[in-house]
Amino acid sequence: MAVTGDETAEFAAYVSRYMACEQCGTPYVPENVVVVLREDIRWTLLATCPVCDHERHIVAYDCPPYLKLRVMEPVIPARVTQATVDGWRKYLATFDGDVYDLLAE
Numbered sequence: 001m002a003v004t005g006d007e008t009a010e011f012a013a014y015v016s017r018y019m020a021c022e023q024c025g026t027p028y029v030p031e032n033v034v035v036v037l038r039e040d041i042r043w044t045l046l047a048t049c050p051v052c053d054h055e056r057h058i059v060a061y062d063c064p065p066y067l068k069l070r071v072m073e074p075v076i077p078a079r080v081t082q083a084t085v086d087g088w089r090k091y092l093a094t095f096d097g098d099v100y101d102l103l104a105e
């Protein structure tokens with residue numbers, strides 16, 4: 001996905017509004033922040049302090065990662081039929097073990 005100038009500007013504005021240099025505490029301005037990598041929803045930004053030149057990588061997401069999870073359909077168990085019961089009866093008639101052995105089958 002192509003990075004637009006608007007998206008980059010939004011992240012740079014956010015970083016400059018809420019973050020400051022870890023070394024000297026100087027707040028960033030948008031011009032101090034560049035996008036160095038974008039992988040799907042994950043952005044890696046590089047902020048450079050305008051006073052001490054300390055560089056800091058910042059990871060940001062353009063939406064909550066859980067929104068990208070695939071929605072799973074619920075598993076609907078099959079109905080137990082007479083044929084199922086008959087099959088289990090036949091199987092258990094010759095089964096030699098406990099419930100752990102049964103579940104390990």
Ligand SMILES: [Zn+2]
Binds near residue numbers: 025026053
């Ligand atoms: Zn600094």
